[in-house]
Amino acid sequence: MAPAMSRPWSGRVKSMIMGVEALAGVDFSAWDQPDTHAEPREFLESWYRYQRHEFIRKLRDLSPEQLVTWAIPPVELSVLGLVRHMTQMEQHYVTWGLRGGDSSLAYGDEDYAGGSIETVEGDLRLYLMEAKNADRAIEQMPSLDSEGRGHGRNLRAVLVKMVDEYAIHAGQAHMLRFAALGDVIR
Numbered sequence: 519m520a521p522a523m524s525r526p527w528s529g530r531v532k533s534m535i536m537g538v539e540a541l542a543g544v545d546f547s548a549w550d551q552p553d554t555h556a557e558p559r560e561f562l563e564s565w566y567r568y569q570r571h572e573f574i575r576k577l578r579d580l581s582p583e584q585l586v587t588w589a590i591p592p593v594e595l596s597v598l599g600l601v602r603h604m605t606q607m608e609q610h611y612v613t614w615g616l617r618g619g620d621s622s623l624a625y626g627d628e629d630y631a632g633g634s635i636e637t638v639e640g641d642l643r644l645y646l647m648e649a650k651n652a653d654r655a656i657e658q659m660p661s662l663d664s665e666g667r668g669h670g671r672n673l674r675a676v677l678v679k680m681v682d683e684y685a686i687h688a689g690q691a692h693m694l695r696f697a698a699l700g701d702v703i704r
Contacts, residue, residue, distance in 0.1 A: 540642035569684035576691035589697035612652035618667030
């Protein structure tokens with residue numbers, strides 16, 4: 519299983535050079551894919567963490583300006599817009615969905631197209647916080663069949679949904695990243 523958040527020196531330096539302080543301690547290293555022989559819960563949770571990590575890796579090397587750039591006109595979508603969307607997915611689908619409580623969305627309908635250079639740090643910090651909240655909500659679920667107190671879906675359905683969300687949006691972020699950088703940097 520890959521580490522939840524290690525702090526390699528190279529990731530910290532690169533993020534600080536690009537001017538994105540919120541990403542200073544983020545692990546941008548490549549992880550191996552999860553063990554295909556793991557028990558069902560470990561398997562789904564591992565794929566969820568792996569896909570989330572792959573999404574986060576798309577933030578590396580990007581300046582605040584590149585994070586907010588709608589790099590593929592006429593599409594009104596930026597890497598930051600995807601971060602804001604995934605913040606809402608983590609909060610609504612996982613944290614609220616499993617724990618219940620407040621179901622308000624941080625950005626409402628302004629997730630994809632919203633955000634600016636002025637909101638980059640706050641948006642990234644909120645995303646990383648919601649990811650931690652989601653992890654805690656998952657840990658509290660006794661089994662894959664346990665139903666969430668918010669939306670009533672079981673943990674299995676939530677994990678499959680989030681693996682799908684991250685796979686889709688990591689692919690989009692990958693292309694937007696290349697376009698914003700003006701180069702294919704893997």
